[in-house]
Amino acid sequence: MNLNQTVNQAGSDRATEAVPRTGGATSVVPGEAVLTVSDLRVTFTGGGRTVHAVTGLSYQLQKGRTLAIIGESGSGKSVSARALMGLLPPSAQVSGSARIGDDELIGLPDREMRKLRGTDVAMVFQDPARSLNPTMKIGLQIIEAVRAHQKMERQQAVERGIELLRLVRLPAPERRFHEYPHQLSGGMRQRVMIAIALAADPQVLIADEATSALDVTTQAQIMELLLDLQERLGMAVVLISHDIGLAASYADDVLVMYAGRAVEFGPTEMLFGNVQMPYTQALLGSVPQLTTPPHTLLPVIPGQPPDLRALPQGCPFRPRCASATEQCANTPELTEHQPGHWWACWHPIGDSDGGTK
């Protein structure tokens, strides 16, 4: 049974109506999926061309677990996240389903989607220097997030704001509250971003390359913070990154994307311990190791990332894959070949004759 079918089965058991909510986490049985993405497709049209950014993406995220979505630039990982938030430009067409609790996120008009942003799902963006309004004090930006979904007295909101800053371990929160973004360091700004994201108690937190703009030490600090918060608040976290090391260190599950498709999925140890998809293996291989002797040529994946305006027939990785054959002209489906470990490939590593058909 492939992932799509499993998900659809589970989905049809639930109520199909999206019920608008105003905030707070509903009671979800731990272990049950809090976010269910099903056949998500995003295309951009303009100038007579269609770009297939995301094709048939499906996954599930359990409460309290961290999913890392990794891939190159252009793999569609950021686009899929923004689709969940409804933050894509008007030229985007989104279809499929993404459900948090009883709320369907796809296809909602902006008015309805607004109620869910921050309460169901929240996002932390990549570059905190640019993601915070330089002309507004930190405090004001946090209060805005706090009061976006709840009527609150200003003083109350200020207290809640400072509380949030404390939660993200920002030193001297009362002072920082009245400062401007440029007065803070990168790491501190990212903490503020996280505080903003948490303001309305989201069930799912998406970190879109949240640490890519930070130096390595700060990166580690922020990641630790995120995981700590996750444990305390019981959120589900989606980590979007191009950094495999990050995924390996901090995620419970990993989803590898290529050319808008999910190509491998599974619990972290299972996936990295037993890599199947040639692309994933190539990704792992291209990470420079300390143990590599000096002056060794860095292994790179030959070829170019695919042009999403003109995707080739069949497996998108085919032009660059060392194990490609005629068979690869048929697009492989993401299938659970081993319990918990899904991949979409005719010639995975490990199996000499390919996976189950």
Place this chain on the structure above:
Amino acid sequence: MAAVDSAAEFEVLTTEAPAKSSRWAKWRRRLPILLPAGAVAIVVLACFVAPLVFPIPTPTGGDVLTSRLPVGSPDHPLGTDLNGNDILSRLLYGGRASLIVAVAVNLLGLFLGGTLGALSGYLSGKFDTVIMRLLDVLIAFPALVLTLAVAQALGPSQRNTILALSFFAIPAFARIARAATLRLNELPFMAAAQLSGTSGWRMLFRHIAPNIGPQLLSFMLLGMGIIIVTEGALSFLGLGIPRPAPSWGNMIFEASQTMSATPIQVVWPSMALLVTVLAFNLLGENLRSRWSSR
């Protein structure tokens, strides 16, 4: 930065021009430039060529007997003015005068001001500071006031108008050229050229000019509109092109004197001004966005 926001990437991708486009699409793309360019061409042709081709009476030396003829009179499609001069003819010859002034001033500004500004930006140091201070003073001076004073001092004539307006145009071009050159200086290829021993003049011509040129040219097109309007103002006040020689500005003035009787006469030179300035503005702006997006 490694990972760019993919949605923004795609936005850029999808707004790129398609590789295979229909001929219609190609024309549509050229329209914002072709239309205003065409309008400018029509105006220029009308003012400079039409009087040679068509039997248009002279703009001056009219007869009191034939004065104040209405629109649609035989021989005088737009009627005649107070002094018996054919309005259409004055419109065309007036356009000629205004355009000549505008072109002259802008060319002076472009070459003198542009060179000055580029040199200033390139050489920096004391030369630059002195020029900058000078420009600051000139620009602080309200332009119209300065040109008024100069025009009054020199006496109204086409040549003096050009001179007076250059006072105004040269600092403006110098400023733009200087700013553009300063930005250019930051690019590595400039340092490379200097290190390889390129002489000052060569730098100016082969490296600086081609790079700041497009910017200056589109500024010049916008400047055409500005100068035409300012010359019109000067002529309106009697300090520009002296009567009886026509200029759109003094035509407007004359028409304003008889506004209660023949309000339509204000419309002709006003429309001419509007259309011409609009055409130059659009052309300048569209060219600028076309060139800067390269």
Place this chain on the structure above:
Amino acid sequence: MATATSSLNGHNAGQAATSRLAGVTRSPMVRLIVKRLLMAIPIMLGVSLLTFIVMTIIPGSGATALLGADATPEQIAALEAEMGLDQPAHVRYLAWLQDLATGDLGSSVVSGQTVTSILASRLPVTFELVGLAFLLSVLAAIPVAVLAARWPGGFMDRLSMVVSVTGLAVANYVLALLLVVVFAVVLGVLPAIGYIPLSESITGNLRTMILPVISIAFPLFCFYTRFLRSDLVEQMQSQDYVDTARAKGIGPWQVLIKHAFRNSSFGLITLVGLNLGTLIGATVIIEQIFGLPGLGQQLLQSISAQDAVVVQAAVLIFAFVAVMANLIVDLLYLILDPRIRYGSR
């Protein structure tokens, strides 16, 4: 005992105050402000010099104008000596500066009136004209631009852009005349020329001012609308903080006004300040057309009467206002932009 303590406290308070003052003057912001103010001085000197030079270039002097066409050269020379116009230029310039420093702007060669009294009667008119035009253009541009930016490509956007582009091509004097044709000649509801001071009648004043104000304000309105709209749209479409704001779940109006506009206002302020100089120049021709007894009209009259004293003073005032406007804009920038105000890490 009590008095000793209180005087000690007083002493301490005094010390605290002085150190606070020292702290303020050491503040980088204040230093920046002072620096900018100081820079304006050489510019003003340069302007005064330029004005003087221009006036000396003008052939003929007030004397020739006063005495008329058939004055003999001796008569002219005599009058000039009397007026002190036969002194070498640099002497005259320094004398003029000296007078300026003491507040003596001289007297009109033509009418004998002191320049100060001329200014006193003329400035308020021009001030009202410029002030109203500035207010009108900005207050009208902001809502239009915000509406246009709310729905880019929509009806309001396209309409406002068409109007703005066309409006920018219209010369203010052309607009003035067309307005007069429509409202004074054809409709007859507003006066074509004339001025009624505020002190006499508010409605009368407004009736005489409205057409001139619109003539100046409309092209500016077009300019500001275009700029603000494109800046707002650019902020909304490509700035990351807009994404963050949206991700909080706040509505598009709030994002536009509370976030994007805040950032765009800087650009707008700079533009307005820069335009103040052009605004001044426009008053010359507009006052002439509408017969408003302001400084611009005075300048024109004095130029043709070769009344150097008045011209110098008027030009100086115009330039002064322009320089001040630029200065204020720079200072506003310094004060409002938090990045500059609080310094960065």
